[in-house]
Every structure is written in structure tokens, then in C-alpha cells.
Amino acid sequence: MDIKPNIKLFNTLSRETEKFAPIKDGKVGLYLCGPTVYDYATIGNYRTYIFGDLINRIFSYNGYKVKYVQNITDVGHLVSDEDTGEDKLEKGARREGKTAREVADYFTKLYWAESDKLNIKRPTISCRATDHIPEQIEMIKTLEEKGFTYKTSDGIYFDTSKQKDYGKLATLDIKGLKEGARVEANPEKKNITDFALWKFSPKNENRHMEWEPPWGIGFPGWHIECSAMSIKYLDEPFDMHAGAVDLIPVHHTNEIAQNEAIYGHKTVNYWLHGGFLMVDGKKMGKSLGNAYKISDITDKGFDPLVFRYLTFNTHYRQPMNFTWEAIESSKEALSKLYKTVAKMLPNEDDRPKLSTEWGDKFLEAINDDLNMPKALAVVWELVKNDSVDSSTKLATLYKFDEVLGLDIKKYATNLSELMTQDSKLPEIVDRIKLERDVARQKKDWQKSDKLRRNIEALGYRVEDIDGETKIYKI
Numbered sequence: 001m002d003i004k005p006n007i008k009l010f011n012t013l014s015r016e017t018e019k020f021a022p023i024k025d026g027k028v029g030l031y032l033c034g035p036t037v038y039d040y041a042t043i044g045n046y047r048t049y050i051f052g053d054l055i056n057r058i059f060s061y062n063g064y065k066v067k068y069v070q071n072i073t074d075v076g077h078l079v080s081d082e083d084t085g086e087d088k089l090e091k092g093a094r095r096e097g098k099t100a101r102e103v104a105d106y107f108t109k110l111y112w113a114e115s116d117k118l119n120i121k122r123p124t125i126s127c128r129a130t131d132h133i134p135e136q137i138e139m140i141k142t143l144e145e146k147g148f149t150y151k152t153s154d155g156i157y158f159d160t161s162k163q164k165d166y167g168k169l170a171t172l173d174i175k176g177l178k179e180g181a182r183v184e185a186n187p188e189k190k191n192i193t194d195f196a197l198w199k200f201s202p203k204n205e206n207r208h209m210e211w212e213p214p215w216g217i218g219f220p221g222w223h224i225e226c227s228a229m230s231i232k233y234l235d236e237p238f239d240m241h242a243g244a245v246d247l248i249p250v251h252h253t254n255e256i257a258q259n260e261a262i263y264g265h266k267t268v269n270y271w272l273h274g275g276f277l278m279v280d281g282k283k284m285g286k287s288l289g290n291a292y293k294i295s296d297i298t299d300k301g302f303d304p305l306v307f308r309y310l311t312f313n314t315h316y317r318q319p320m321n322f323t324w325e326a327i328e329s330s331k332e333a334l335s336k337l338y339k340t341v342a343k344m345l346p347n348e349d350d351r352p353k354l355s356t357e358w359g360d361k362f363l364e365a366i367n368d369d370l371n372m373p374k375a376l377a378v379v380w381e382l383v384k385n386d387s388v389d390s391s392t393k394l395a396t397l398y399k400f401d402e403v404l405g406l407d408i409k410k411y412a413t414n415l416s417e418l419m420t421q422d423s424k425l426p427e428i429v430d431r432i433k434l435e436r437d438v439a440r441q442k443k444d445w446q447k448s449d450k451l452r453r454n455i456e457a458l459g460y461r462v463e464d465i466d467g468e469t470k471i472y473k474i
Contacts, residue, residue, distance in 0.1 A: 005062040007367045009240075010317060012248060012271040013169055017369055022239055023269065028064045029238035030055055031230040031268075032123070033247060036073040037107035038092030042291045043307060043322060044277035044284050046118060048244045050308055051274040051316045051370075053120040055242060057403045058366045069233045070123040072111075074104035074130050075209045076199070077222045087219065093208055100208035104128075114294045117304040119405040127229045129220070130209060135228040136220045137213045139262060140197045148261045149197060152188035156198040156215050158257060161191050166257050169271060170249040195254050196221040223254035231259070236267040245273045245317075275319045284322075297327070300445070301452050301462075305406055306331045312372040312404070324445055334406065335463055340383055341397060341412035344390040352395030358382045362400050375403070415463070425471060429460055433471055440469075 007020040022028055032052035035041050041049075056068045079085035089100040096103050112122075129136075140156060143149050148162050160166045172193070200218040201210045210219050230241065236259065243252065252271065259267040276283075279290040297307055310330040314320040358378065365374035379400060382393060401408045425433065436451035452462045455471060463470045 005363075005367060007059070007062060008369050009270055009272060010369050011269075012273050013268075015171075018270070020239075020270070022064070023237060026063070026065060028059045028066045028240065029069075029234040030059070030066055030240045030242065031069045031071075031226070031234060031238065032241075033226060033243035033251070034070040034072055034126070035107070035111050036077045036088055037104045037111060038077075038088040039107065040293045040295075041107075041111055041114065042277075042284065042293060043297065044291070045244075046114070046294065046307070047277045047311050047320060048274050049115060049120055050118060050311050052242055053118075053405065054316070054370055054372065054403070055240065055272065056121055056123075057405065058370060061366070061403050062363075066124070067234065068121075068123040069125045069127065069230060071226060071229050072104075072108055072126060072128045073222070073225060074108070074128050075100070076129060076220045076225060078199075087207070087209075089209065090207060104130075114304070117294065117298075118308050119305060119407060121405075125233050127233065129225040129229070132225070132229050132232065133211050133220065135232050136224045137198075137211075139224055139228050139258065140213070140215075140220075142262050143197065143258065146261060150190065151215065152186075153200075154186075154188070155196045155200050155218065155221070157189060157194045158197055158254070158261075159190055160193040160195070160257060163257055163261060166193065167253055169253050169256055172249065172253065195223060195250075197224050197258075223251055224258060226251070227255050227258045230255075231267065236263055237265070238268060240270045240272060241268045242272040242274070245275055248273055274316045275314075277320045277322055279322050281321055292322070300324070300449050302327055302331055303334075305411075306334055309334045309406060312376050315373055316370055325443075328445070332464055337379075337383065337406075338408065338411045338415050339463075341394065341408055342416035344394055345412060345416050347390035348394050349391035352398075353392055354399055355382070355388060355392050355396045358388070358396050359399065362403075366403055375400075379404070425460070426458075429455055429458055429471060432458075433469060437469060440464075 008017050009020050010017045030052075032049070032055075034049075035045060052068075052070065056066050059066050075087065075089055077088045079088055079091065089104055092103040092107075093100040096106075098106075108128075115122075140149070143158065144156070148159055149156050150159055151157075166172075198213065198215055198218055198220055200216045201207050207219070210217050230238065241252070241255075256268070278284060279288075279292065282288065282290065284291050294304055294307070298304060306327060307330075310322070310327050311320065313330070361378045361381075362375055365371050365378055368374065379397070382388065382396060388396075398409055432451050432455050436448055436455070439447040439451060455462055459473065461472045463472070
């Protein structure tokens with residue numbers, strides 16, 4: 001298959017925007033670091049998973065056959081994100097009063113359910129770390145044979161001094177690092193950047209998940225898991241490895257170290273990283289009470305796709321600031337898009353024709369390092385362009401939605417049906433609506449949300465469009 005689109009990507013490894021060149025013509029191998037399933041995923045996590053979904057959708061849109069692999073971390077991710085502290089799954093098990101496997105299964109199921117609500121396409125392959133222990137052990141054995149490991153009282157470690165270019169992904173100043181500045185102090189480590197390949201089970205602790213390789217009963221290090229699973233399913237080298245920006249200095253740096261120590265050459269061509277999500281301009285964190293979940297968004301009356309739309313307003317590499325005012329604005333914008341399409345539906349042609357001109361503009365945007373703010377601008381320019389007939393607009397917008405994933409046709413069709421219903425409201429509904437309008441004008445979102453739920457409890461649907469509130473009988 002001869003595919004030659006001009007897709008440009010910012011490669012963290014080179015710190016440059018590069019034209020994408022696949023290893024195999026017409027095919028793409030993509031690995032995205034998935035969730036550690038010990039607790040609820042936050043909206044910050046989901047920004048990363050939407051980013052992975054966009055890579056998958058955009059390359060598919062360009063005609064590539066994408067093999068998309070995403071892991072589920074269900075063991076070995078310690079609370080420090082490095083080599084010290086408690087395993088997050090063991091911590092989750094103690095918190096929930098369940099086994100680590102029960103906790104992992106519960107939050108994995110929840111992760112897929114919420115991903116579906118966000119219209120995140122399922123990966124080609126989803127793989128659990130605990131299902132790939134033999135592959136991880138074999139990798140460690142190979143590293144041991146090649147002289148890259150040593151043993152301490154708490155595990156088997158990778159000796160980073162054996163690699164001259166260790167830290168190249170993060171451009172680490174190894175000599176300038178201080179003990180405890182990047183990883184927590186461990187007097188038995190030869191170098192402060194050395195990391196665990198295998199951790200021994202503490203003698204005074206009963207773990208839920210442990211295995212017995214040649215070195216001693218324990219569990220794998222976090223970094224070896226992704227190396228084993230990505231290469232098992234994508235071979236090496238493969239095209240793209242993606243994840244959040246906070247994975248650069250430790251997790252992805254250590255993946256590269258392991259891979260290249262084993263194979264002797266580069267195993268991933270493009271490293272892609274998504275920016276942080278902040279809340280009200282501050283770092284998001286559970287201790288700050290602003291680590292919002294998808295359920296926090298839906299509880300306030302927002303469809304999860306409104307959050308998906310909101311993420312498109314910021315380029316994936318830039319920090320994104322989440323505010324309730326911002327998601328309210330996105331709700332109004334998305335509702336306006338659905339309403340505009342709904343009004344065009346009576347003119348939909350049975351033999352739709354796409355606009356080549358607008359299609360080229362959209363393609364140029366998404367192929368420019370996944371530039372979704374630019375792509376959204378193209379969408380709205382098309383919607384507002386009176387020189388394009390409705391049928392062509394509809395067909396072109398539906399095509400764009402293969403990337404956007406906003407279910408434009410489904411939501412617009414539903415809205416069109418609602419708009420044809422009798423608009424006369426019962427007195428009680430009309431009274432609550434007026435009260436809610438006042439609350440919204442005062443930006444009293446808590447009261448507004450409560451009144452919206454009261455209206456919905458009476459069997460009506462609330463749509464806020466263009467600053468106006470429309471209510472329809474369900």
C-alpha cells in the first residue's frame with residue numbers, strides 16, 4: 001500500500017518536528033502507556049488517553065493500518081513512580097479491603113467504560129502487565145547476561161553507567177543530579193539514576209502479587225513491563241511510543257535504556273508526549289481536592305464528549321488549563337455545532353459529496369503535529385461558510401468526525417427530533433427554567449446544576465445553546 005501523506009510530528013528524542021516515515025509501508029505501530037488500575041483515572045489521565053486516541057484516528061484517517069497497543073499496569077508501579085515506597089495496587093487493595101486482582105479488575109472495567117463515554121477507540125491490543133511476567137523475566141535475564149545488572153538487598157538493578165548516552169530522551173545532566181532530586185536515595189545503588197528491574201518481596205509483608213524467578217520471590221519493576229509488552233506486540237524497532245510528559249525523565253528514559261542495552265540499537269523511532277492538565281491554573285492533585293474524575297463532570301450535567309471537545313482547544317504538547325467556565329463554554333460550542341447540523345439535516349442528500357477544498361484544509365491541520373485547535377477552526381469556518389451547500393457540509397463534517405469522535409450525526413439527529421416536539425412547557429417546568437436562567441446569569445453553577453436536575457426529573461431535556469436554554473420533552 002503506497003501511502004505518502006505529509007504528517008509532521010514533534011519527536012521528543014530529537015527535539016525537532018519531523019516528517020513521519022513508517023517502518024513498514026502503509027502500517028503504523030503505536031504504543032501508549034495506559035492506566036495504573038489502582039484508583040480512578042483523573043481528567044488529566046484522560047487527556048493523555050484522548051491524545052493517544054487522536055494519534056490512532058489521525059493515522060487511520062490518512063489511510064494507515066494502525067496496530068495500537070496499550071498496557072494496563074496492574075503490578076509494580078510504586079507510589080514514588082520509581083523504585084521506592086509501596087506498590088500502588090497493594091495500596092489500593094488495602095484501601096478497598098479487597099485483593100489486588102479484584103481492585104485491578106474493578107478499575108480496569110471502569111477505565112474502559114469511561115473511555116467508551118469519551119469515544120476513545122479501543123486499542124488493537126490491550127495487555128496486562130501480570131499476563132507478561134515470563135517476557136519480563138527473559139528481558140532481565142538478557143540484561144544480566146550482557147552485564148547491565150547488579151543485585152542489592154531489595155532487588156535487581158540496571159547499571160546506567162554502562163550506557164554512555166543514558167538520559168538522552170530527557171537530556172539529563174547526570175553529573176549535575178543530586179541524590180534524591182530525581183529518584184529517592186538508596187545507599188546500595190551504584191549510581192543515583194540506576195533503577196529496579198525486579199523487586200524482592202519484603203520479608204515482613206504479605207503481597208497479593210508475586211512471582212519466583214531465579215533471583216528471588218518478588219515482582220517486576222515498572223519500566224521493564226512496558227519494554228516487554230511493547231516489543232512483544234510491535235516487534236522492534238517500532239514506529240511510535242506515546243504518553244504524558246511526566247513520563248519523560250524516568251519511565252521512558254529507562255525504557256530506552258533497557259531496550260537499547262538488549263538490542264544494541266534504537267527501538268522506537270518517534271517519542272510523542274502530551275502536556276499536563278492544570279485546574280484553575282494550579283497543579284492537579286488529590287491533596288488539593290482538584291483531581292477531578294469523569295463522574296465529577298457528568299454529575300454537573302456535562303456530557304463526557306464536552307470534555308473531549310475541550311481538550312481540542314489546546315495543542316496536545318501545551319499545558320491545558322481546566323476550569324468549570326471553560327467546560328461550560330465548550331458545552332455551548334458543542335451544542336451549537338449539533339444544533340447547526342440538526343438544522344441542515346432536512347437537506348441531507350442520499351448521495352453525499354465531500355468538499356475537497358475543506359477536506360484538504362482539515363487534513364493539513366491534523367497532519368501538522370496533530371494540530372486540533374487549527375482543525376477545530378477549520379470545522380467552524382466550514383460551518384459558517386454560506387457558499388457551501390448543506391449536503392456537502394454534512395458529508396464533510398461527518399468525514400471530519402472520524403478524527404473528532406464527537407458523534408456529530410447521532411447527536412444532531414437526536415436534537416433534530418427533539419426540536420420538532422411541542423415547545424409549550426408546563427407551568428412548573430417553565431418556572432424552574434426562569435429560576436435557572438437567573439442562576440446562570442449570576443454564574444451560580446451549583447444552583448443551576450440542581451435546577452437542571454429538577455427539570456430532568458420531570459421528564460425534560462435541557463440544552464444550553466448560544467447562551468439560550470432550550471427544554472424538550474424526553
